[in-house]
Amino acid sequence: MAEFSAELSRxxxxxxxxxxxxxxxxxxAVPGQAAAPPAGKQAAGIYRYKVGDIECTSVNxxxxxxxxxxxxxxNVPKAEALTAAEAAHMPKGMVTVPFNPQxxxxxxxLILIDCxxxxxxxxxxxxxxxxxxxxxxxxxxxxxxxxxVLMSHLHPDHTNGIRAADNSMAFPNAEIMVPAKxxxxxxxxxxxxxxxxxxxxxxxxxxxxxxxxxxxxKVTKYDWDKELAPGVTSIGTPGxxxxxxxxxxxxxxxxxxxxxxxxxxxxxxxRNPDWHVAYDVDPQQAQxxxxxxxxxxxxxxxxxxxxxxxxxxxxxxxKDGAKYxxxxxxxxxxx
Amino acid sequence: xxxxxxxxxxxxxxxxxxxxxxxxxxVPVAGKQVPSFxxxxxxxxxxxxxxxGARPIPLPPRFVLNVPNEEVLKAAEAxxxxxxxxxxxxxxxxxxxxxxxxxxxxGYGPIAPTVGLLPQSLAAAGIDPKxxxxxxxxxxxxxxxxxxKKPDGSLAFPNAEIKVPAExWAFWMSDENxxxxxxxxxxxxxxxxxxxxxxxxxxxxxxxxxxxxxxGITAVETAGxxxxxxxxxxxxxxxxxxxxxxxxxxxxxxxRNPEWQVMFDSEPEKAVATxxxxxxxxxxxxxxxSGYHFPFPGxxxxxxxxxxYxxxxxxxxxxx
Numbered sequence: 001m002a003e004f005s006a007e008l009s010r011x012x013x014x015x016x017x018x019x020x021x022x023x024x025x026x027x028x029a030v031p032g033q034a035a036a037p038p039a040g041k042q043a044a045g046i047y048r049y050k051v052g053d054i055e056c057t058s059v060n061x062x063x064x065x066x067x068x069x070x071x072x073x074x075n076v077p078k079a080e081a082l083t084a085a086e087a088a089h090m091p092k093g094m095v096t097v098p099f100n101p102q103x104x105x106x107x108x109x110l111i112l113i114d115c116x117x118x119x120x121x122x123x124x125x126x127x128x129x130x131x132x133x134x135x136x137x138x139x140x141x142x143x144x145x146x147x148x149v150l151m152s153h154l155h156p157d158h159t160n161g162i163r164a165a166d167n168s169m170a171f172p173n174a175e176i177m178v179p180a181k182x183x184x185x186x187x188x189x190x191x192x193x194x195x196x197x198x199x200x201x202x203x204x205x206x207x208x209x210x211x212x213x214x215x216x217x218k219v220t221k222y223d224w225d226k227e228l229a230p231g232v233t234s235i236g237t238p239g240x241x242x243x244x245x246x247x248x249x250x251x252x253x254x255x256x257x258x259x260x261x262x263x264x265x266x267x268x269x270x271r272n273p274d275w276h277v278a279y280d281v282d283p284q285q286a287q288x289x290x291x292x293x294x295x296x297x298x299x300x301x302x303x304x305x306x307x308x309x310x311x312x313x314x315x316x317x318x319k320d321g322a323k324y325x326x327x328x329x330x331x332x333x334x335x
Numbered sequence: 336x337x338x339x340x341x342x343x344x345x346x347x348x349x350x351x352x353x354x355x356x357x358x359x360x361x362v363p364v365a366g367k368q369v370p371s372f373x374x375x376x377x378x379x380x381x382x383x384x385x386x387x388g389a390r391p392i393p394l395p396p397r398f399v400l401n402v403p404n405e406e407v408l409k410a411a412e413a414x415x416x417x418x419x420x421x422x423x424x425x426x427x428x429x430x431x432x433x434x435x436x437x438x439x440x441x442g443y444g445p446i447a448p449t450v451g452l453l454p455q456s457l458a459a460a461g462i463d464p465k466x467x468x469x470x471x472x473x474x475x476x477x478x479x480x481x482x483x484k485k486p487d488g489s490l491a492f493p494n495a496e497i498k499v500p501a502e503x504w505a506f507w508m509s510d511e512n513x514x515x516x517x518x519x520x521x522x523x524x525x526x527x528x529x530x531x532x533x534x535x536x537x538x539x540x541x542x543x544x545x546x547x548x549x550x551g552i553t554a555v556e557t558a559g560x561x562x563x564x565x566x567x568x569x570x571x572x573x574x575x576x577x578x579x580x581x582x583x584x585x586x587x588x589x590x591r592n593p594e595w596q597v598m599f600d601s602e603p604e605k606a607v608a609t610x611x612x613x614x615x616x617x618x619x620x621x622x623x624x625s626g627y628h629f630p631f632p633g634x635x636x637x638x639x640x641x642x643x644y645x646x647x648x649x650x651x652x653x654x655x
Contacts, residue, residue, distance in 0.1 A: 035436040036466040038381040039374060042655040043460070046369050055364035062653045089621075089636055089647060096650060108361045127654050139369070145362045301415070311651035316415050327415060328648055330422055330630035333386045333456075334449045335368040 044138035045131060047312035048335050052251025054231055055105045057139050058305070058312040061116030061161070062129035063098035065091055073268065074276040074283060081268060081275070088267035097265055099157055100313035101132055102258055102305060103141065104249060106230045110141070111148040112171070113247060113258055114307060115161030119170065132161055133170065146171040148229055151178045152260035153241040154186045154208045155279065158307065163211060177228060180221035182243025185281075187212070200278070237262050237293055239286025240279070246293070256303040256314075262293045265308050266326040270294070270317065273324060294324045303329070370459030371452070373632035374655050378571025380551060381655075383429040383460050384625070384632040387442030387482065388450035391420035399588070400596040400603055407588065407595075414587035423585055425478055426633040427453055428578065428625060429460070430569055432550040435468045438492065439567065439578060440627060441482030453482050454491070467492040469549050472499045473580035473627070474561040475507040476599065477527035484531055490538075498548055501541040503563025506601075508532065520599060557582050557613055559606030560599070566613070576634075577624045582613050584628050586646040590614070593643055614644045623649070
């Protein structure tokens with residue numbers, strides 16, 4: 001048999017492909033012998049998990065890969081940030097940021113935590129983002145069934161999805177709940193005036209005020225440490241924004257932490273908790289919050305859901321010296 | 336000021352003031368997982384990982400031949416597997432080469448409630464079993480071959496050519512080897528082969544290592560786990576995937592600890608040597624890898640860490 005046994009060597013792997021490709025090229029498919037047509041599209045980005053009696057669904061809004069801006073990480077050289085991105089096999093020179101709202105069915109209430117960039121972004125982004133409504137439909141959920149839209153903070157990738165592409169309310173029957181401290185901060189004309197020299201902040205203020213224009217009186221402001229819906233409690237984790245909020249979802253003895261943006265992408269900012277992402281309002285406070293939150297999550301061995309973790313956006317945090325590492329969950333094919 | 340305290344997380348919703356206790360029926364829960372399939376492009380090829388399910392294996396007295404269960408369970412717990420078990424997923428893959436629809440490995444069949452899900456994963460992915468042209472088998476263990484037949488004994492992929500590694504065919508179809516096999520897993524494996532292949536021998540083609548077993552798919556010798564255990568290099572254009580089959584079983588145990596010998600290995604020491612050879616190579620080459628027992632969808636890269644390795648799972652791509 002020796003003559004048949006291909007010695008596995010680096011060379012055989014490297015040449016193997018070329019040989020195979022050449023062989024394919026020599027034997028082009030004739031029309032009658034074509035395989036079934038390719039599907040040409042991805043599976044829906046939905047994944048269910050249970051927290052005690054509560055059924056949760058991670059509902060992907062898409063992901064965006066873009067050339068890493070020079071100051072994507074404010075306090076380290078770009079080269080260092082790019083090295084971390086490459087170690088995570090992101091496309092060369094780029095950074096990939098996914099977006100994952102969570103649907104919580106408590107049995108009595110259907111709650112959507114954060115709602116993505118909005119269906120209006122689907123076309124301009126060529127389908128990269130704004131996918132949440134399609135994925136909700138794939139999950140069998142109708143927009144009118146959502147009882148509560150719960151915002152972790154008022155950045156566009158979390159809040160803009162309350163509006164449909166035609167600017168009407170995407171969830172017509174939902175109560176919209178926002179963190180009181182973020183509302184106060186972003187709706188303040190004083191703060192807005194002070195931010196005019198900073199393009200990013202200027203845009204953020206303009207966005208919040210545009211998205212909430214005309215519905216100000218329909219919005220419920222919530223405080224931290226409150227049970228906002230059965231089993232869903234708000235936890236203050238400020239820094240990223242002044243009112244940035246995480247949530248504990250608990251039922252029976254089960255619990256998960258919905259961390260929102262305590263870190264942006266874990267490949268950079270969970271591995272390097274002292275790195276400051278460009279989008280933080282108060283980077284130093286965000287860093288302190290990060291350490292507090294992850295020390296706790298690691299000690300508790302708590303399941304953490306991250307808005308910017310790769311879909312299905314869940315994992316456990318383990319300490320690795322002064323850093324942390326995300327241990328992604330193993331996908332469970334059965335609920 | 337961060338208001339976050341440890342107490343918050345511990346108490347959490349413990350401060351249950353039944354808010355919103357309106358007597359609402361609410362929207363019923365779905366009560367089931369979504370279908371588990373995932374697509375990826377590889378050059379001009381379209382790959383679809385179609386889950387056959389997963390199951391927590393309660394540990395037999397010696398799951399890893401050269402390591403006590405206590406240590407094994409520590410590694411399992413560090414990977415957050417269900418307490419006292421090793422969580423093993425099963426990931427067959429469909430490769431659409433444009434000219435052939437190839438299914439690599441076929442799952443366990445319905446031997447437990449949480450496995451044997453391949454037919455429903457295929458259906459959800461819109462893949463008709465009748466359209467599969469080639470069923471390509473990495474090695475002749477039950478969790479890879481049983482899905483060739485439906486529970487009623489008929490062929491699950493009636494129009495497919497079934498291709499199996501020559502060395503494994505010779506080994507597992509030998510009555511002499513079966514007579515010598517120890518009771519338990521090995522005896523059962525011989526039994527699975529007879530049940531699956533006994534009456535369809537003429538439909539089976541054996542393949543040799545180093546040959547192109549389907550367009551763009553080359554069989555690569557990675558023996559040890561079984562005598563004929565085979566991996567596949569799937570290549571289209573400049574893109575390439577190393578389908579490692581069972582070079583490791585679950586990565587949290589055996590990629591992290593490549594010296595550990597899982598009880599399912601025919602030749603455990605050879606399997607260790609193969610493992611190191613393969614992972615030194617795929618880590619140096621930064622090759623894209625798929626693992627049959629990696630967490631779904633089982634795609635990623637391998638990085639070397641000290642004397643072991645670590646899996647870097649590929650980020651889920653929401654758009655094909």
